[in-house]
Amino acid sequence: MNPELSIIVPIYNEAPIISELYNRVTQSVSGITKSYEILFVNDGSKDSSIQELKKIATTDSHVLYINFSRNFGHQIAVTAGLHYAKGNAIVIIDGDLQDPPELIPELYAKYNEGYKIVGAKRVSRKGETFFKKITAKLYYRILKRITHVDIPVDTGDYRIIDKKVADAIRSMDEPDKYIRGQVAWTGFSTTFVYFERDERKFGKTGYSLKKMTKFAIDGITSFSSYPLKLASIFGFIVSGIAFLMVIYVLISKYILHTSVQGWPSLMLTILFLGGVQLICLGIIGEYLWRIMNAVRKRPLYVVEDTNIA
Numbered sequence: 001m002n003p004e005l006s007i008i009v010p011i012y013n014e015a016p017i018i019s020e021l022y023n024r025v026t027q028s029v030s031g032i033t034k035s036y037e038i039l040f041v042n043d044g045s046k047d048s049s050i051q052e053l054k055k056i057a058t059t060d061s062h063v064l065y066i067n068f069s070r071n072f073g074h075q076i077a078v079t080a081g082l083h084y085a086k087g088n089a090i091v092i093i094d095g096d097l098q099d100p101p102e103l104i105p106e107l108y109a110k111y112n113e114g115y116k117i118v119g120a121k122r123v124s125r126k127g128e129t130f131f132k133k134i135t136a137k138l139y140y141r142i143l144k145r146i147t148h149v150d151i152p153v154d155t156g157d158y159r160i161i162d163k164k165v166a167d168a169i170r171s172m173d174e175p176d177k178y179i180r181g182q183v184a185w186t187g188f189s190t191t192f193v194y195f196e197r198d199e200r201k202f203g204k205t206g207y208s209l210k211k212m213t214k215f216a217i218d219g220i221t222s223f224s225s226y227p228l229k230l231a232s233i234f235g236f237i238v239s240g241i242a243f244l245m246v247i248y249v250l251i252s253k254y255i256l257h258t259s260v261q262g263w264p265s266l267m268l269t270i271l272f273l274g275g276v277q278l279i280c281l282g283i284i285g286e287y288l289w290r291i292m293n294a295v296r297k298r299p300l301y302v303v304e305d306t307n308i309a
């Protein structure tokens with residue numbers, strides 16, 4: 001029989017807090033139902049996370065683990081969790097205790113009111129750098145403007161979703177995952193609960209600037225064609241300016257007879273055009289790479305071992 005609740009927890013180098021994490025999640029969830037599973041996805045941790053998880057799994061049959069062969073990234077870890085989760089409702093929560101497990105009953109209560117998606121919106125983010133806060137704020141607002149999907153602002157992946165939503169996401173085999181976008185794309189009834197985002201209990205973020213940038217671009221390329229259009233908008237503007245320049249050059253040569261000295265304007269034009277062209281090529285490149293990724297159809301992840309039957 002399917003469990004009522006699945007909890008998906010991606011784990012990347014979280015060994016020192018795993019027992020606290022397990023205790024708090026268990027505490028929180030067992031108050032709601034006895035029919036639950038906790039799915040830890042070990043995303044190629046370099047510390048002893050997997051040993052910790054296996055130890056817990058031997059003592060508690062609610063605990064399932066999926067052990068990746070290497071680091072595939074947070075979004076892929078959550079995707080794997082979704083593939084394996086059997087619950088009627090599914091919670092996605094970070095494993096670093098920045099998403100307080102104590103919020104799960106509140107998420108579940110809203111879910112029981114009939115919402116298929118209940119997101120946890122952060123009213124504040126503690127312990128994050130100013131740079132991260134400001135870029136995140138800006139990013140979500142830009143994303144909202146340029147996508148056709150209503151991706152909620154200031155919401156991470158901490159949420160509860162109905163089985164139907166999970167089924168829809170499972171059927172999307174895009175490799176460059178942007179799960180919060182995919183959830184929003186399904187269009188099921190959505191609401192939010194609000195919380196204060198805690199600091200990381202231990203260690204540092206597993207999202208390097210490089211991973212963060214890729215993630216940010218995935219969000220845009222997966223749900224918006226605006227940057228591609230931006231390339232043509234740039235193109236039109238620059239062509240317009242160039243056309244006016246041509247008229248000016250002709251007039252100055254044949255009517256005003258002011259000889260062209262022209263070096264500065266020439267340089268400016270070349271540099272400007274060069275820049276715009278490179279930007280446009282870059283934008284196309286970002287989409288192209290993702291098309292290649294999708295066409296190759298490699299598996300999203302490789303599982304080394306798991307205790308899921």
Ligand code: UDP
Pocket residue numbers: 009010011012013014043071072073074077093094095096098204205206207
């Ligand atoms: N994580 C992961 N794979 C990665 C990076 C992170 O599974 O490559 C996990 C990590 O253990 C945590 C969650 O994803 O449970 C969120 O990551 P993190 O806290 O590093 O991101 P931040 O909160 O700084 O955005």
Ligand code: MG
Pocket residue numbers: 094096098200205
């Ligand atoms: Mg975190």
